[in-house]
Amino acid sequence: MREQQMLDAAVQIFGRRGYMAASMDEIAELAGVSKPLVYLYLNSKEDLFTACIRREAAALSEAVRAGVRTELPADRQLWDGLLAFFAHTSEHPDAWSVLHLQARTHGEPFAAEVAAMRAEIVAFVNRLVAVAAREAHHDPDLTEDEVAGLAQALVGAAESLAAWANATPGVTARQAAATLMNFAWAGLGNLMQGHHWTPSEQDA
């Protein structure tokens, strides 16, 4: 309970000030506890930062997983997953800044924590693309490497778009998800022809 409070404060300060500039004094003050208590619970600034990364990586993975129902068609799963991802990153911009920016900018041990979460999300998307290819009845002509590459491309696109959406006033989670869904599902060629992806009737 108290630890959660400290982590809440730490994510906010790390996300807004950056890892280097964040001070343990400020984190303790925002959490409403003494600085010795923060050290007692979390040991050091590095350990506190690592605990933040782990908690926020787990929360993001969980949010995406909870948003997707695997019994639905692949395009619907992708849409739900994207919506859950962008909703979470826009509702927790400090957490996203910690994961996407701070954790990757301050040394390899922190970067490795994020890389592990990323690998999980890539594996999840990989399965989704593979299932979609099987569902399509046609011989989809996609090799294992192509499926893996598509999963990497999709995750990279989502990360890049989330950072941009959080930094751009007026762009909602839904708009970011719709932009990426159209890009991923329909492709630029179709978009240029005015063909957009739309959720099916049942989803209204």
Next chain:
Amino acid sequence: MREQQMLDAAVQIFGRRGYMAASMDEIAELAGVSKPLVYLYLNSKEDLFTACIRREAAALSEAVRAGVRTELPADRQLWDGLLAFFAHTSEHPDAWSVLHLQARTHGEPFAAEVAAMRAEIVAFVNRLVAVAAREAHHDPDLTEDEVAGLAQALVGAAESLAAWANATPGVTARQAAATLMNFAWAGLGNLMQGHHWTPSEQDA
């Protein structure tokens, strides 16, 4: 001339060992010069790393720009740009590791150097998508924010895919470019139906 030799050696060592583990001794030895000479030319490990980032960022931007002829149709420009990008990153894996991984993992001054190059590439892709939308005759119904979001998605996808391709034996630059071109232009929905993007006759 001598400076280029030192930078060549530094990019290789930084890319393979990582910024922290890279030693100035090893860099000097690989460059075939004395360590004092490296310090004389490049001043410090930090300045040497910054010089590597700047040189490699400029080389990558230039390679992409040189690959694209702006008088061609948008899909062809995108294909040529992707091919140039993946050819460069696969031919210079150490440089890509410096830019994509090392420069973003070791503090904000280095990360800012890469962010500047990235902003340039995003602006270039942004123009390309906007031109493509205009070319399409149809009212493409794409707002400025959607075009900007698509450019972010495309660049993020390319970065992610390049890192994966360099780490995956047997994936060529051409395959990586084709995977992303199909994803970006035709979209997953079309790929699942067995519809791929193919270069037009004139490009054979």
